Amino acid sequence: MLIILQLILFIVAAPFLSGLISKVKNNIRMRKGQSVLQPYYNLAKLFLKREVVSETASWIFKATPFVVLAAMLVAAVLIPVFILRSPLNHAGDFLALIFIFSLGRFFLVLSALDTGSSFGGMGGSREMFISSLLEPALCMAVFAVSLQFGSTDILAFSGMHAISVSSVVAALTLFLVAIAETSRIPVDNQETHLELTMIHEAMVLEYSGRSLALIELSSHIKQMILFFLIAQIIFPIGLPACLVGGSFCTSFMQIFLWVLWYLLRIIIIAIAVALVEISVAKMRLFRAADFLGLAFVLGVIASVCAILGV
Amino acid sequence: MSDFLPKQFFQFDPLSLFFLFVIFIVSLPSAIYSFSYLKGEYSPAKIRLSWFLLTIFVFSMALVVSVNNALVFLVFWEIMSLASYFLVVFDTDHEKSIQAGMIYIVMTHIGTAFLIAALMLMYKHANSFDFSAIKSACQVMPGKTKNIIFLLLLAGFGTKAGIVPLHIWLPYAHPQAPSHISSIMSGVMIKTALYGIIRFVIYILGVQAYWWGILLLILAGITCLVGIIYALMVRDIKRLLAYSSVENIGIILLGIGMAMLFQSINMPYLAVFSLIAGLYHLVNHAIFKGLLFLGAGSVYKACGTRDMEKLGGLIKNMPQTAVCFLIGAMAISALPPFNGFVSEWLILQAFFLGAVNATGGIKVFLVICAAVLALTSGLAAACFVKAFGITFLALPRSRYAEEAREVPLMMRMSMFFLSLLVIVFGLACVKIIKILVQVAGSVMSVDISSMHFSLNNFVLSPQSGKNIYFSTPLLGLMLLVLGLAGFVVYRLFGKNKAVIYKTWDCGYYKIGPRNEYTATAFSKPFRIAFGFFLLPYRKTQKIRESFYHVKSFVYETHTTPVFKLYIYEPLLELVFKVAKSVRRMQLGSIHLYLGYIFITIVLLIVFIQKF
Numbered sequence: 001m002l003i004i005l006q007l008i009l010f011i012v013a014a015p016f017l018s019g020l021i022s023k024v025k026n027n028i029r030m031r032k033g034q035s036v037l038q039p040y041y042n043l044a045k046l047f048l049k050r051e052v053v054s055e056t057a058s059w060i061f062k063a064t065p066f067v068v069l070a071a072m073l074v075a076a077v078l079i080p081v082f083i084l085r086s087p088l089n090h091a092g093d094f095l096a097l098i099f100i101f102s103l104g105r106f107f108l109v110l111s112a113l114d115t116g117s118s119f120g121g122m123g124g125s126r127e128m129f130i131s132s133l134l135e136p137a138l139c140m141a142v143f144a145v146s147l148q149f150g151s152t153d154i155l156a157f158s159g160m161h162a163i164s165v166s167s168v169v170a171a172l173t174l175f176l177v178a179i180a181e182t183s184r185i186p187v188d189n190q191e192t193h194l195e196l197t198m199i200h201e202a203m204v205l206e207y208s209g210r211s212l213a214l215i216e217l218s219s220h221i222k223q224m225i226l227f228f229l230i231a232q233i234i235f236p237i238g239l240p241a242c243l244v245g246g247s248f249c250t251s252f253m254q255i256f257l258w259v260l261w262y263l264l265r266i267i268i269i270a271i272a273v274a275l276v277e278i279s280v281a282k283m284r285l286f287r288a289a290d291f292l293g294l295a296f297v298l299g300v301i302a303s304v305c306a307i308l309g310v
Numbered sequence: 311m312s313d314f315l316p317k318q319f320f321q322f323d324p325l326s327l328f329f330l331f332v333i334f335i336v337s338l339p340s341a342i343y344s345f346s347y348l349k350g351e352y353s354p355a356k357i358r359l360s361w362f363l364l365t366i367f368v369f370s371m372a373l374v375v376s377v378n379n380a381l382v383f384l385v386f387w388e389i390m391s392l393a394s395y396f397l398v399v400f401d402t403d404h405e406k407s408i409q410a411g412m413i414y415i416v417m418t419h420i421g422t423a424f425l426i427a428a429l430m431l432m433y434k435h436a437n438s439f440d441f442s443a444i445k446s447a448c449q450v451m452p453g454k455t456k457n458i459i460f461l462l463l464l465a466g467f468g469t470k471a472g473i474v475p476l477h478i479w480l481p482y483a484h485p486q487a488p489s490h491i492s493s494i495m496s497g498v499m500i501k502t503a504l505y506g507i508i509r510f511v512i513y514i515l516g517v518q519a520y521w522w523g524i525l526l527l528i529l530a531g532i533t534c535l536v537g538i539i540y541a542l543m544v545r546d547i548k549r550l551l552a553y554s555s556v557e558n559i560g561i562i563l564l565g566i567g568m569a570m571l572f573q574s575i576n577m578p579y580l581a582v583f584s585l586i587a588g589l590y591h592l593v594n595h596a597i598f599k600g601l602l603f604l605g606a607g608s609v610y611k612a613c614g615t616r617d618m619e620k621l622g623g624l625i626k627n628m629p630q631t632a633v634c635f636l637i638g639a640m641a642i643s644a645l646p647p648f649n650g651f652v653s654e655w656l657i658l659q660a661f662f663l664g665a666v667n668a669t670g671g672i673k674v675f676l677v678i679c680a681a682v683l684a685l686t687s688g689l690a691a692a693c694f695v696k697a698f699g700i701t702f703l704a705l706p707r708s709r710y711a712e713e714a715r716e717v718p719l720m721m722r723m724s725m726f727f728l729s730l731l732v733i734v735f736g737l738a739c740v741k742i743i744k745i746l747v748q749v750a751g752s753v754m755s756v757d758i759s760s761m762h763f764s765l766n767n768f769v770l771s772p773q774s775g776k777n778i779y780f781s782t783p784l785l786g787l788m789l790l791v792l793g794l795a796g797f798v799v800y801r802l803f804g805k806n807k808a809v810i811y812k813t814w815d816c817g818y819y820k821i822g823p824r825n826e827y828t829a830t831a832f833s834k835p836f837r838i839a840f841g842f843f844l845l846p847y848r849k850t851q852k853i854r855e856s857f858y859h860v861k862s863f864v865y866e867t868h869t870t871p872v873f874k875l876y877i878y879e880p881l882l883e884l885v886f887k888v889a890k891s892v893r894r895m896q897l898g899s900i901h902l903y904l905g906y907i908f909i910t911i912v913l914l915i916v917f918i919q920k921f
Contacts (some may be wrong), residue, residue, distance in 0.1 A: 001742055034688035051808040056705055058625045066800070077788065090766040091784035095658050096646065098684070100785075102691055103645045113699035113827065117813045121827020128695055129835035132688030139684035143662060143677055152662055207811060210800055251609075289839045296681065303677045307665065 003077060003088055006086065012077040013263060015221035017041035024274035039220065043213050051209030054115040064213035065207070069103035072221040078154055079225060081262065093152045094142045094197070099136065101181075104218065105131055112203040117136045117197065123202025123224035125286060130180055130187060130199065134290040138177050138298075140299025144170035145233060147306035164234060166305035169300070171234040171240055174296035178226035184273060186283045187291060197282065224266065227273075231265035321378035324749040325513070325557060329375035329505050332593050335731065336497040337368045339724035340490040343604050346720040347490055347611060360488070367393035367491075371498060375505050380429045380439040382719075383767035387425070387502075391418045391470075394499060397491045398483045410482035417479040421469025428462035429509075431455060439643060441460075445514045456518050463510050464526070473563065474533045475873050476759070477556045481540070484555065484887035485616070487549035489607020491549060496555040497600035501592055504562060508585075513753050523571025527679055530567050533560030534686040536843075542693045542836050543844065543869050545618045545829045547606045550697055551599065554642065557686060558595040562588050564683060568664060568676075569754070570719040575672070578756040579665055585750040586743060594649040594735055598641040601728035605635035608721055612714040618697070618829040619657060620845040623706035627714045632702045634725040639698045641732045649735035654687055656743075656781065659768075663871050689836070697831045737783050740765055772775035818856040830867065837869065845870035 019036040026033025035041075053061065075097055078089050083141040092100070109128055114119035144166050180187040183200035192198055204215055283291060322330075370390040375382050388792070394419070398413035433439060435455070436447035448456070465476070472480040484492050517523065537556030565588020572581035606859050608631045609624060625632040641648035644655075661680035665673045672884060706712040714734050716722070735742060743763050748789045751758035762769040766781030815821040837846050851864040895906075 016531040019443060041382050047803055053808045054813040055810050056623075056813055058703065060625070060703065066793045067789075067794045069787045069796040073625060073796075074785065074788045075793040077792075082518050088784070088788065090779040091781050091788055092646075093778055095655055095782055096651075096780060096785065099644055099646050099651050099655065099687075102643070102688070103640075103789075104646055106640065106691055106695060108701065109695045110699050112705040113695070115813045116704035116823070117815075117821065118825050119814070121832060124695070125827065125832040125835060126697070126833075128692035129839065132685070132692045134841070135688030136684040139658070139680055140677070143665065146662060147665060150666055151778055152659065209804065209808075212446070214796060214800065270360050286838055287837065300681065302680065303665075304674055307673045307677070 001007050006081045007073060007076060009081070009259065010221050010224055011217070013105040014204055014224040015043060015135045015189045017224055019264065020267065021270050021274040021277070024271055025278050028102055028274075028278050043217060046208075046213035046216070047210050049209045051211055053208050054117075056116040057111075057206070058112050060107070061111045061114045061206070062211075064107045065218075066209040068104040068106045068218045069221075071100050071223070072218040073288070074260065075100050075225050076221055079152060079228065081228070084107060089154055091124055093154055094135045095139075095152050097154075098138055102131070102135070103140075104222070108215070111267070112206075117206060119198075119202045120210065120214050123205070126199045127203055129285075130288055133289060134177055134295065136178055137173055137295035137299045140303050141173040141177065144173070144299065144302035147303060165233070165310045166302050166308075167233050167236070169302035169305060171230050171296055173295055173299040174226065174233065175269075176231045176291070176298065178223070178230060179273060179276065180288070180292065181226060182223040182273075182294070183251075185277045187281045188287050189282050199285075200276075227266045227269040228262075230269050231262075233269075235265045241306070267275065319374050319379055319890050322376060324752045325505070326376045328589065328593075328746075328749045329501070330372055331499060332596045333368065333371050333375065335593075336596050336728075337371075339727045340370075340493045340497075340600060340604065343493075343607070343724035344490040346615050346676065346718040347607060350805040351488075353628050356400075360391045360397070363393050363400075364491070364494075367397060367494070367499075371502055378441045380432065380444065383604075384426065384429060385424075388422060389503065390526075391415075391422065391497065394487075394491075394495060395917040397495075398447065398487045400488055401486070404486070407486045410479075410486040412866045414479045414483035415832075417469055417476070421466045421476070424466030424469070425506075425864070426573050426622060426861075428459050428466060429645050431462070432514075436607070438839040441509075441514060443823075445516075448512045448515050453518060456515060459515060460518075460522055462514075463507065464529075467506040467510075468529070470506075471500050471559050471563070472533075472537075472556045473529050473559065474556065475877055477533070477537070478557055478873055478878055480910050481544075481552045484552035485546060489603055489610060489623060490547070492551070492607070493603035495602040496552060496603055497596040500555060500559060503594060504559070504566065504592060507566060507617070511726065512566075512573070512585075514595055517570045517574045520571055520574040521660060523569075523574055524578055524675065526563060526567030526570060527675075530560045530563035531679055533557070533680040535560075535561065535689075538686050538689045538693060539836070539840050539843065542689060542696065542833045547621075547697060547701060548603070548616050550618075550693065551606060554690065554693065555599055557594075557600065557690065558591070558642070561654070561657065561683065561686065562591045562595065564588070564679060566659055567593060568657075568679075569750075570674070570860075572664065572668075573754060575668065577664075578754060579666060579761065580660065580667060582747065582750045582754055582756050582758060582761065584660040585661065585754065586746045587653060587660045589746050589749060590656055590739075590742065591650075591653035593730075594641070594653045597728055597731045597735060598638045598648075598650060601634060601732065602636040602642065603724060604721070604725050604728065605631055605638060607720050608717040609635075609714075611717055611721070613708075613710040615708070615710055618700045620708040621701045621706070621709060622704050622708075622823060622826065623702070623710045624714055626703040628702075630722050631717060631725065632698075634729045635702065636698055637711065637729045637732050639694040641736070643694045644687045645691075647789065649732050649739075652736055652782060658683060663841055663864050692833075695828055700829045700832065704826050707823045707826065709829075720893070737786060739782050766782065767816075780801070824832065837867070843872065843921050845872065892912045 016036065019039045023033050023036045036150040078092055078097060080089060105127065109124035112124035148166060183190055189197065193201055204212065207215055348360060367390065369864050370393055372385045373386040374383060374390055377386065388655065395411055395415045398414055399407050401407045432444045436444040448579055469476040472812035476681060482570060484496050487495060534557050537553050537560055541550050541553035541557060544553060565584050569581045609621065612628060643652040644650045645708060658680055661676050664676040668676065740763050747758050747761055766779050768778045768780055813821055837844055846867060846869045849866045852860045853862045853864065855861045
């Protein structure tokens with residue numbers, strides 16, 4: 001029951017974050033900017049539109065939106081938001097999460113190649129390049145957090161109640177990973193459709209209508225998961241007593257406040273991402289390797305700190 | 311000397327049985343596959359020859375892993391190498407095959423020379439070739455000798471396994487053999503070298519110093535990265551798979567190296583766990599690499615080329631082969647819920663548990679190793695996206711690919727069987743781990759009764775205490791249910807009437823295969839990022855009609871084969887130089903030669919007396 005609530009929360013709240021980031025960016029640039037709810041409008045619009053499918057495409061192209069969505073939803077179910085231990089998050093641990101993300105990406109890149117457009121190939125190639133260099137950084141961040149807990153169990157997040165050097169550095173690593181994974185400046189730019197610079201947008205260029213809506217929704221969910229992980233590390237907070245046992249809370253007010261607090265932390269991270277986005281310039285693609293190298297080094301530092309116990 | 315040739319040659323302990331299982335699970339479908347694969351490609355006489363060689367090859371491998379006598383082991387090892395050599399040069403009309411065979415046979419014999427040296431040293435101490443006798447002799451062996459034997463064994467088996475920098479033969483020999491042989495060579499034959507390492511180093515010799523494990527881990531890490539980076543660069547699909555075998559051998563060795571490390575620092579549970587992880591990846595790699603090679607063979611059979619730049623769009627003409635290849639590609643990229651995911655997860659988990667439970671600098675070392683593995687698996691995903699995407703998706707890039715037809719049923723059946731195994735080994739991981747616990751426990755002689763694995767709850771040992779939850783069936787089920795839920799929502803908005811239209815071409819002209827991204831283009835970012843190692847260079851040439859008019863333009867990119875250029879070629883030159891100077895001894899006088907023989911005998915007598 002709570003798991004379904006968690007799933008719905010992720011689906012409903014995820015687009016809001018993207019809207020918020022774009023709003024903050026625009027306001028700082030002294031623009032009015034689109035409404036915070038714009039991503040919802042976009043999704044609604046796309047859901048009602050007819051789809052155009054390339055004649056070159058095979059079943060991979062049609063299946064990809066569902067695979068990507070399923071992967072992201074599984075990730076959303078695995079992480080403990082409201083409930084410490086549900087039967088469903090027995091399915092995997094933290095390390096499994098890395099591979100689940102890569103399942104979605106694998107299909108997205110295949111679908112990009114499927115249409116035979118050189119944009120797709122270009123986007124797919126670059127996405128694979130960035131994400132494969134990102135994987136060690138993500139792995140190191142996961143290790144750093146789990147080392148403090150002593151197990152890669154997904155509970156590692158909820159088990160932490162104190163901020164240490166290691167978790168701050170791990171959070172920073174995850175922050176860099178999140179920026180690259182959610183295709184934001186300085187690695188990629190969501191706002192541009194300039195052929196030679198886009199990465200993620202080039203990959204999904206051939207999608208339209210409902211399929212595009214599903215893919216965008218998955219991207220929003222992925223972003224929210226990553227932000228949630230960062231928030232959980234840097235603002236560690238235990239679960240309310242009534243939820244620890246897995247039983248229902250008697251007062252819904254309490255749950256409501258809890259949800260609010262969860263979202264507030266994620267919003268803080270989202271604002272931080274927006275601030276980063278407006279204060280740096282986009283890198284050339286091959287400079288991005290340096291950026292990812294930095295993320296990796298930070299991840300190693302985080303792990304070493306965790307080993308040293310600081 | 312009494313038991314120089316014992317009556318009892320065989321032993322079937324859990325390790326041998328495990329390897330026998332691996333050998334037959336891949337050889338069987340490959341053999342069935344070859345019925346259709348060979349038909350039409352070769353003459354009937356040649357097909358009969360191939361069956362003869364295949365039988366010898368498979369049975370020599372089976373015997374290699376089940377004998378209990380070092381001398382007999384060497385004999386079958388050599389038969390295996392020779393049989394596989396003849397299979398590599400099976401396409402005798404190809405210049406490339408002869409060359410590949412040459413490199414292979416030279417390298418494999420260098421490896422065997424190291425093995426002979428190691429086994430002779432063992433014999434000297436044990437006075438017997440029997441495994442159990444050597445094992446008991448090794449317990450009282452001086453440490454220095456053990457170190458030397460370990461290094462010799464590592465070099466010997468490393469050559470066969472393809473540990474960098476001894477991997478040089480593998481990307482030549484494996485693609486050149488007929489595809490079902492490639493599948494057996496990559497899937498199984500190189501695993502016999504890992505059997506050798508486990509049998510001789512862990513089981514017989516016993517891990518003595520912790521630097522053995524560290525050395526193996528470093529070599530394995532390098533092997534992983536070098537293998538996968540080269541795999542990303544090549545455009546020949548079978549060569550790509552061969553390089554990826556180098557990478558996967560690295561991953562398996564990470565597990566085995568870790569097992570050695572943990573054993574030497576007295577953490578038996580983790581040692582068993584790491585060995586399980588390594589063995590699990592070993593059987594997984596045998597299955598999915600076998601499958602991928604058979605898939606590549608089908609592509610070759612249908613299109614007559616292995617060059618990915620000439621393929622494309624095969625998913626429409628060969629849908630079943632495409633699905634099988636996709637399953638293999640997903641498994642090798644460690645995507646849930648397939649088998650590669652389970653074993654890479656296990657190895658990462660072993661690294662993690664090591665980092666939690668070990669002491670001192672080893673913790674940091676293990677964490678770095680885990681990062682190497684993560685990078686490898688990221689690159690592997692990129693590599694196999696390329697392999698599948700360029701070969702099977704988009705528009706065909708040549709007439710061959712356009713006219714491709716689905717391969718005969720017999721070939722598809724073999725691939726279906728292996729695809730099914732990929733899924734079974736992914737979903738039934740707990741059952742398989744329970745079997746592997748027995749194998750690893752018997753190799754390490756550790757009491758494994760307290761290691762507990764249930765469906766989604768891995769309890770490793772009393773040491774680590776905390777449960778880890780992991781369940782591929784549940785994960786697979788969740789993926790399926792949530793994917794279907796997405797589909798239902800998709801359909802709730804009414805039936806989707808998709809418009810079929812051209813791919814976006816920027817409004818210029820109809821795009822064709824020439825506009826597609828190629829394999830070389832796909833790997834370009836990696837070529838630049840790893841430029842410090844690959845040393846890419848390009849050749850450009852203008853073909854002019856006159857001074858003013860350039861008729862065409864030739865553009866090639868290459869990467870520098872670092873190992874060949876900086877290690878093997880200087881070595882080869884040295885060998886030739888030495889050979890030339892030795893020639894001065896050879897004057898053609900029979901008296902002189904008799905003199906040489908006499909001097910040799912005297913030296914040998916002195917040697918025997920002295921040592």
